[in-house]
Amino acid sequence: MAARDFYEVLGVKRDAGADEIKKAFRRLSRKHHPDTGGTEEKFKELNEAYQVLSAPEKRAQYDQYGRYFGGEGPPGAGGAPPGWPGGGYSPVDMGDLGDLFGNVFSGFGGGGARQSAARRGSDLTYELSLDFDEALAGVSTKVDVQRSERCATCKGGGAKPGTSATSCPACGGTGHIQTGGGMFAFSRPCPRCGGSGRVIESPCSACKGKGAVLRMKPVTVNVPAGVTDGGKLRFKGKGEPGAAGGPAGDLYVVTRIRKHPFYTRDGADVLMDLPVTLTEAALGTEITIPAPDGTKVKLKIAEGTQDGKLHRISGKGAPKLKGSGRGDLKVKARVTVPTDLDAEQKELLRRFESSRGEDVRAHIK
Numbered sequence: 001m002a003a004r005d006f007y008e009v010l011g012v013k014r015d016a017g018a019d020e021i022k023k024a025f026r027r028l029s030r031k032h033h034p035d036t037g038g039t040e041e042k043f044k045e046l047n048e049a050y051q052v053l054s055a056p057e058k059r060a061q062y063d064q065y066g067r068y069f070g071g072e073g074p075p076g077a078g079g080a081p082p083g084w085p086g087g088g089y090s091p092v093d094m095g096d097l098g099d100l101f102g103n104v105f106s107g108f109g110g111g112g113a114r115q116s117a118a119r120r121g122s123d124l125t126y127e128l129s130l131d132f133d134e135a136l137a138g139v140s141t142k143v144d145v146q147r148s149e150r151c152a153t154c155k156g157g158g159a160k161p162g163t164s165a166t167s168c169p170a171c172g173g174t175g176h177i178q179t180g181g182g183m184f185a186f187s188r189p190c191p192r193c194g195g196s197g198r199v200i201e202s203p204c205s206a207c208k209g210k211g212a213v214l215r216m217k218p219v220t221v222n223v224p225a226g227v228t229d230g231g232k233l234r235f236k237g238k239g240e241p242g243a244a245g246g247p248a249g250d251l252y253v254v255t256r257i258r259k260h261p262f263y264t265r266d267g268a269d270v271l272m273d274l275p276v277t278l279t280e281a282a283l284g285t286e287i288t289i290p291a292p293d294g295t296k297v298k299l300k301i302a303e304g305t306q307d308g309k310l311h312r313i314s315g316k317g318a319p320k321l322k323g324s325g326r327g328d329l330k331v332k333a334r335v336t337v338p339t340d341l342d343a344e345q346k347e348l349l350r351r352f353e354s355s356r357g358e359d360v361r362a363h364i365k
């Protein structure tokens with residue numbers, strides 16, 4: 001294949017600026033990338049042109065002397081200028097390409113090559129059981145959370161005290177393995193050392209060489225008043241510590257609320273059944289009931305109250321998690337029918353029935 005002029009390859013004028021060259025390369029390399037249907041040949045050509053035209057010194061040499069210094073032979077056949085490995089142009093710089101491509105090519109070899117040292121700690125989740133009243137009042141409590149912490153024996157290095165990690169023999173300490181060759185070389189993290197460039201010959205016995213140990217650690221969490229069953233609270237920065245200066249993860253606390261003898265929750269509303277006798281329902285009465293906030297509330301049961309009648313006592317429910325104030329206390333009247341009448345009571349009821357002489361089923365005949 002006849003070597004084309006680098007400016008022609010990138011489709012830019014000879015006086016094009018650095019930005020213009022970068023843009024042209026970005027556009028064309030997306031178009032011709034092997035992962036998106038382009039040919040490797042074309043992609044190599046683009047890279048070669050870009051490697052030269054994007055480096056001011058190399059570009060100046062190219063402008064002055066042309067493609068091969070002295071004009072003889074293809075790259076690699078002795079025409080290399082001093083300091084240019086392999087007689088051609090340096091292998092693709094993955095760091096640079098990685099920046100250029102961003103996440104456009106997820107399968108592109110450069111992605112894993114760079115090690116990001118700082119790492120955010122993991123998020124942790126903990127399930128916390130609370131009494132009904134605790135959930136209403138809020139509580140400050142300690143939860144034992146299993147966190148991975150720096151090993152005290154090896155100070156996090158992972159090597160047995162008195163020994164130290166050595167340079168990885170597989171990658172020569174660089175952390176990367178080169179695959180392919182020449183201009184189309186890719187590098188990937190070294191599988192032996194995981195990209196760190198160091199291997200531990202005598203691992204620390206306390207952490208088995210991991211540099212970290214799992215430890216139960218009490219963490220104080222302030223549970224706000226009004227949490228609900230299954231609610232999830234986030235405590236920022238209380239998860240696992242980050243690595244190499246990275247931020248700590250978050251701690252999520254899922255609240256489980258134990259059953260109360262007579263209250264149930266519906267968000268910020270509290271529900272309860274209130275048993276009333278036949279007579280109370282028929283004649284009406286006033287009943288003092290305990291509210292969830294510890295106060296007593298007087299509730300008027302009207303004359304002729306039906307079973308299931310709902311009474312709403314405003315602002316006597318659970319504290320609202322969002323906003324202020326409290327939900328309502330919803331009281332449902334439950335008319336109870338006696339099951340243990342003696343002979344005299346039965347006789348009284350029969351007399352009562354005959355004095356009524358009513359027909360409650362007139363409409364369904």
Ligand SMILES: [Zn+2]
Nearest residue numbers: 151154204207
């Ligand atoms: Zn250790």
Ligand SMILES: [Zn+2]
Nearest residue numbers: 168171190193
């Ligand atoms: Zn290695």
